[in-house]
Structures are given as structure tokens and as C-alpha cells.
């Protein structure tokens with residue numbers, strides 16, 4: 190049986206990939222600080238900044254593929270803790286790529302729409318990256334290191350990630366909106382930041398298909414719809430039957446955030462639509478699925 194390692198298995202996307210992977214492969218998931226348990230998954234602690242640990246772990250496990258989702262994902266924190274951001278997002282992928290090459294594993298590196306500057310929008314896989322914040326800069330370094338240090342690589346760029354987090358209580362923008370509206374609190378959402386939101390469960394399925402079918406190169410994985418946070422919030426409120434009048438518009442200049450935000454970072458997903466069997470869900474389809482998941486847990 191083929192063997193897969195998901196580095197960052199305790200994260201939102203990592204945990205969803207683990208569940209999909211365990212259906213097909215012998216699966217190992219790693220965490221850095223949040224231990225977890227999952228059926229049919231072996232769990233190991235791994236800090237990707239530790240060169241020796243990454244080498245020993247990959248050599249001992251000898252996997253068929255490695256999916257690197259681990260990252261410092263807080264965009265504002267990357268701006269203020271630059272050394273950590275560079276170590277985790279920029280330098281560690283180079284180490285993992287060298288180890289993947291040594292053991293002959295395929296490496297799938299999870300990257301981001303933040304490698305683009307957001308001026309053009311609807312970015313294709315071969316559009317030129319030009320990040321405007323430190324998170325984007327470090328993730329682009331990660332991409333380059335992966336390409337340079339191993340032959341069998343795939344880069345999957347995703348956009349604003351959402352879904353139910355079953356391992357930690359870390360919020361994402363969808364769960365945050367649901368919580369606030371259920372508490373009947375007013376919220377402000379950007380009308381001037383556009384993304385193609387990515388439902389974590391849907392992206393996880395596409396990523397496992399990419400492993401199974403041995404794809405190569407860059408893939409953009411997101412919903413095929415480009416929308417502002419404000420529009421997303423309104424859609425979510427409708428589907429979850431919450432009071433959408435509590436959602437107020439705001440523009441990003443009105444907030445003093447540490448990191449600059451690209452305005453239109455939407456990803457063009459036509460390559461994935463053409464080449465993958467996994468359907469990239471519309472935002473509405475994904476939110477309906479997310480609501481169903483919650484009803485099943487109750």
C-alpha cells in the first residue's frame with residue numbers, strides 16, 4: 190500500500206487531507222503543538238525548522254508522497270515576526286523538498302493566492318507572482334525552494350480557507366461570521382478585498398486526486414467564484430439562516446492592519462476544472478455542505 194505523510198495534519202486543511210488520504214493510503218500526520226488523534230492515521234510530532242528531525246522522519250517513514258501544509262498562516266503576525274515566518278514558510282520547504290528527493294517521494298506544497306499583488310485578479314497558474322506582504326513573500330520563497338530542490342513536485346495554491354475545524358478551536362472567516370451572527374453581534378466585512386474562497390474539504394479531495402493521478406506542476410484550487418468578504422458573509426448568512434442585516438460594509442483603508450492585503454487575488458481554476466474529476470464547488474454548494482456537516486454532528 191502506498192504511504193502518505195501530511196505535514197501540518199493538525200491544521201484546518203491538513204486535517205481534511207488526512208481524512209481523505211486515510212481512505213486511500215497508509216497515512217501519517219504531523220503536528221507541531223496541537224496533538225490529535227484520528228482513525229486510521231498515525232500521528233507524529235515534527236517541527237519543520239528542525240533539519241535533523243525532518244531528515245530522520247522522512248527516511249524512517251519512506252513515503253510515496255509528502256503533502257506540506259504546515260505554515261505560519263497569520264498574515265499580520267508574519268509582518269511582525271519576520272524571522273519565524275521566513276524559517277517556517279520559506280526555509281523549511283527547502284529542507285522538506287531535499288528530503289522528498291532523497292527518499293524518492295512526490296512533494297505537494299500548499300501555497301497561496303497571496304503570492305500575487307491583487308492588481309489584475311483571476312490569476313492563472315503561469316501568471317507572474319509579485320507578493321505585497323511578508324506572508325506572500327515567504328510562501329513564494331517556499332515555492333521556489335520546492336521547485337529547486339526536488340524533481341517530482343506539485344504546488345497547489347489555495348485562497349481564503351474555511352470549514353469546520355475539528356482539531357483546534359482556531360477560527361476561520363466562515364466560522365467567525367457564524368459565531369458572531371449567532372450571538373447577534375454586528376460585524377464589518379471588507380467590500381474591497383476579493384478572493385475565490387476555498388472550502389477545505391473540497392480542496393482536500395482535489396489534492397488527494399492530484400496524488401493518486403500523479404499530476405505535476407502548479408494547480409489553483411478554489412471555488413470558481415470571485416467575491417468580496419462582504420458578499421461571502423451575506424451568502425453564508427442566507428444559507429445558515431442568520432440575520433444578514435448585522436453584516437455592515439467596510440473598506441480595508443479604514444483598518445490599521447500590520448500586513449497589506451491584495452485587493453483582487455482571485456484564482457483562475459480552469460486548469461483544475463479541466464484536468465480533475467473532483468468538482469470545485471461553488472460557494473453556495475460548499476456552504477450548503479458545511480451546514481449539512483454541522484447538522485450531522487448535532
Ligand SMILES: NC(=O)c1ccc[n+]([C@@H]2O[C@H](COP(=O)([O-])OP(=O)(O)OC[C@H]3O[C@@H](n4cnc5c(N)ncnc54)[C@H](OP(=O)(O)O)[C@@H]3O)[C@@H](O)[C@H]2O)c1
Pocket residue numbers: 196197198199200201202203219220221222223224235236237238257258259260261262277299300301302328347348349350351359
Ligand atoms: N488559511 C488560509 O486562508 C490560507 C489561504 C491560502 C493558503 N493557505 C495555505 O494553506 C496551508 C494550510 O493552512 P491552514 O489555514 O489549514 O493552516 P493552520 O490551520 O493555520 O495550521 C497550520 C499548521 O502548520 C503547523 N505548523 C506551524 N508551525 C510549524 C512548524 N514549525 N513545524 C511543523 N508544523 C508547523 C501547525 O501545527 P500545530 O497547530 O500543531 O502547531 C498546523 O498543523 C498553509 O500552507 C497556508 O499557507 C492558507
